[in-house]
Amino acid sequence: MKLCRFNDGRYGLVQGEQLWDVSPVLAPAVASGALFTELVRLTPAITDHAARAPAQLLSAVHLLSPVPRPGKIVAAPVNYINHLIEVKQSSEIHHGVQIEEIQRIGLFLKAPSSLIGPADQINLRFPDRRTDHEVELAVVIGKRANRVTREKALDHVAGYSIGLDITLRGPEERSFRKSIDTYTVIGPWIVTPEEFGDPGDANLSLSVNGQPRQDANTRDLILSVPALIEYASTFYTLEPGDILLTGTPEGVGPIAPGDMISAAIDRIGIMNIGVAAP
Ligand code: MN
Numbered sequence: 296m297k298l299c300r301f302n303d304g305r306y307g308l309v310q311g312e313q314l315w316d317v318s319p320v321l322a323p324a325v326a327s328g329a330l331f332t333e334l335v336r337l338t339p340a341i342t343d344h345a346a347r348a349p350a351q352l353l354s355a356v357h358l359l360s361p362v363p364r365p366g367k368i369v370a371a372p373v374n375y376i377n378h379l380i381e382v383k384q385s386s387e388i389h390h391g392v393q394i395e396e397i398q399r400i401g402l403f404l405k406a407p408s409s410l411i412g413p414a415d416q417i418n419l420r421f422p423d424r425r426t427d428h429e430v431e432l433a434v435v436i437g438k439r440a441n442r443v444t445r446e447k448a449l450d451h452v453a454g455y456s457i458g459l460d461i462t463l464r465g466p467e468e469r470s471f472r473k474s475i476d477t478y479t480v481i482g483p484w485i486v487t488p489e490e491f492g493d494p495g496d497a498n499l500s501l502s503v504n505g506q507p508r509q510d511a512n513t514r515d516l517i518l519s520v521p522a523l524i525e526y527a528s529t530f531y532t533l534e535p536g537d538i539l540l541t542g543t544p545e546g547v548g549p550i551a552p553g554d555m556i557s558a559a560i561d562r563i564g565i566m567n568i569g570v571a572a573p
Contacts, residue, residue: 296338297564298454299484300363300412301356308345309484312353315345331362331437331453331535334487357414361456361485362435365538368405368479369527370431370460371397372469374517374542381545387425388547390466397518397542402527405460405540406474413482416569417461419552420475425464428550429543430501430509430558432494433458433481434520440533448524451533454485455494457558457566458540461550481538483566490562494520497561499544503554511544518542 297309298317306321307314320340324333373379374397382388411417419426437453459480463472473479491497494513501509513519518526523541527533550556552572559565 296341296487296490297484298334298341298361298487300359300361304359304363307351307356308341309353313350314353314356315348315350317341317344317348320344329535331435334437334453338487358483359412359414360410360481361412362410362481362536362538365407365410365536366534367531368407368410368538368540369402369531369533370405370473370540371402371518371523371542372400373397375511375515375544376517377511377515377545378543378547381547388427388464390464392466392469402530403469403473405470405479409474409476409479411477411480413480413566413568415477416571417480417550417556418477418571418573419550420573421463422552422572425549427462427464427547428501428503428508428556429460429462429547430499431458431460431543432497432499432513432520432541432560434494434524434539434541435485436533436537436539437535439535440524440528443525443528445519445521445525448521449488449494451524452488453535454487455491455563456481456485457483457560457563458538459556459558459568460540460543480566480568483564486563492562499558499560501546501556501558503548503550503556508548509544509546511546513541515544516541
């Protein structure tokens with residue numbers, strides 16, 4: 296099942312180029328803050344309701360982040376070998392900031408206030424400084440996870456989305472540079488685990504103005520999705536609606552006002568978003 300959030304905060308079941316407004320079915324779960332915990336149980340009611348609702352065109356709605364207000368956004372710093380190599384080779388990327396394998400430096404947090412959806416736009420806050428795109432598989436937590444093992448980790452996932460971890464390059468702390476307003480994009484919808492399948496085998500790619508920049512597969516993650524959930528939940532209790540950004544592969548590069556970013560992940564779809572001046 297693909298579930299989007301659109302317009303003034305409505306929820307839609309997505310199929311192909313269409314969606315069906317299923318907000319009435321989800322309203323009690325949304326009101327009690329249990330939407331992501333209840334998604335599997337609600338799936339039959341969602342599809343029933345959609346069968347009786349009028350179809351709308353995806354192109355005619357404003358897509359919001361499928362998660363409105365995550366409690367936290369946990370992100371992996373350097374989690375693909377080829378990206379680690381490119382970062383170490385370029386001082387314009389690393390700026391002397393500690394760059395080591397993820398097992399040594401751990402994860403970091405992005406401010407939830409940085410989050411936008413695809414109908415919004417990335418506002419470059421410091422256009423005179425290098426700012427990069429990073430496409431990442433995003434994982435939405437569906438069940439509280441505290442010290443879970445990797446074997447049990449995927450039981451705690453509500454679904455998957457495309458994530459952009461927009462990054463101001465420079466010497467400051469990661470969380471500071473990556474938490475600027477509009478510098479986290481999640482969308483275009485959430486795909487539930489039964490439809491998404493194996494998070495360890497999904498192509499992810501990104502182009503800017505039609506020019507390919509990033510193209511990789513999640514099988515090359517240093518810490519897989521289950522290992523990341525295990526690792527993150529060793530430090531924090533992951534709550535339903537929390538987002539885990541799994542790290543970006545090689546091919547990161549600068550963006551500028553006027554650019555159009557197009558990011559794609561297998562079995563999720565394509566997310567387009569524009570870049571604007573401050
Ligand atoms: Mn990243």
